[in-house]
Amino acid sequence: MKIPGLPRITGWHPIATTLILAGAMAAFARFNYGLGATTNLSDEFPWGLWIGFDFLGIGLAASGFTIVAAVNLFHAKEYEPIVRPAILTAFIGYLLVVLVLIIDLGRPDHFWHPLVMWNPHSVMCEISWCLMLYTTVLSLEFAPIVLEKLNIVSPIKWIHAISLPLMIFGVLLSTLHQSSFGSLYLIVPNRLHALWYTPLLPVLFFISCIASGISMVILESLIFARGGRDLLPTPLRANLAKIIAVALAVYVVVRVQDLLTRGALRELTALTYYSLAFYAELLIGFVIPFAMLLMERVRTSRRGLYAATLLVVVGFAFNRMNTAITGLEHYPAQTYFPSLIEVFITLGITAIGFSAFSFIVKHLPIFEPMVAGPRPRKEVVTGRPEPIFISREGGDLESR
């Protein structure tokens, strides 16, 4: 089955293979020689690049719950065509984050302990549970795609029967752990720099994940469009862009207001290591894309949207890395920079993610359902031909 919707990136395969191999070797070293010999983590800096990657992966995978909520709970059915790509993105994102978490743990062999040993006072415990449950929800939301391909229809009906509570549960779990990643740092007021520490961390993490999640959806649809498969017509993309602009505006207002009330604005008067990092984050990821998205011209142009949403994602990465690393450094006495092995493992896992995505898109019905499954589609106003539904009785998939 040939799908024309894929971007052609020359030399992608050798690059991905190299990265994955290098990552595998780095992971081998990490498991054989321990964290101390292979990472730059220390008692002073117990969390580093990998935690930053987790924040990033989860934040970008927010595309899953935002789009599912918009389409299936808020009934924005015109966005139906991007539901499956969004779920796929989220599913891969979460699996990769779980993988990185296990590599990051000092005792990977004990990774299952949070399942049976609870501590309800621990944010980490809540996050572990949310991650496990939401990954389960995502796999159930993803399962029909695989089952369609295999032409096993009865479990699809079964999943369809519980899909509403499942989706609501998924959205709630996402709300909880997206914000809880911020809550992780509530307990270190004496360590995290005043530009990032605030009791509002969970709220800020949540608002920004909405902007980054939707940006990922737009970026994806633009990349598919470049490959000739336009899932969303321009006006619908422009509407999504408006939601991003609103989220960015709310974020900036809450963030600046919070700095003001806590008296942390004075940290910004001098150009320091911290204030520069803060300016970079806020300007690149929030202020500039917000200004861009205010313009109709940007919202309706592919190139403009591409630039704006890319800025949101980069700024989001800045924000999470600043919270996880920069804000905890004591410049210049105590800083952290990841080791090569940490970087290789991270790049390798990222490459696995991209490869898995393009592989799955090639082999599974991500762009159009093959049978009238969990989400019967109506009033699709995408301007492309309606997909052919094959009924359960006449479901000969190979003949398509």
Add this chain to the structure above:
Amino acid sequence: MSQKKAMLIDLTLCVGCNACQGACKEENRLPPGEEKYLSLTAYTALDKYNDLYVRRMCQHCDVPTCVSVCPVGALSKTEAGPVAYDAEKCIGCRYCLQACPFHVPKYEWSSTKPRIQKCKFCASRLARGLQPACAEACPTGATQFGDREELLVEAARRINAEPAKFVHRIYGKDDVGGTSMFYLSPVPFEQLGFDSRMGKTPMPMLTMSALSKVPNVLSVGGVLLGGVWWITNRRAKVQAFEASQKKDPTRPPEDKP
């Protein structure tokens, strides 16, 4: 043993002989040799400030930050006072290293099965009715072991007896919600490397303000999202019905949503 135990560390009595560290190393079978900072092989160490020595070790907080952050309950506060660690439960997330306001836990980074290490408040000695090795070894009485309430009375008595000698504060009485290690000092604690920004509220309260909202988010959010779905779903049905009515007004009314 029901009484909570504590130690009173009177900095005016400490002569910096390091007997506490020596005894600690012997008790815990750690490699001997003087160490200046807390490490995997030094559960207690002496910081020197001009002519004052300050003992560092796990403070065995009353509401311990490390215990609250540990996702699997590998750290626990025991009734007698010590904060205990169970390496069999530990998953190695290192949140305790990140969160401890006193920077106490140290990690076995070079191991492939790493654990944290820190002062155990000689829990096994306490259970046998003995005092901690360091308190027993202290030749000047600078580290004194006893019941928490009695030691607080004693500390206050010392300050009242010689008000000019001490700053009028028992560090650890209610700092971060109270600890098991009380310090008396002749100079303000801020000059001795004590973090003055921590306040008297236990750190776990900072997290609980967010975590306590989890049940609310689940219940209110669930009802809200369910309601939103119901409204949007019904609106779509009504629209579909109205559209069909327009097309075919003779359609029987039992289809009405």
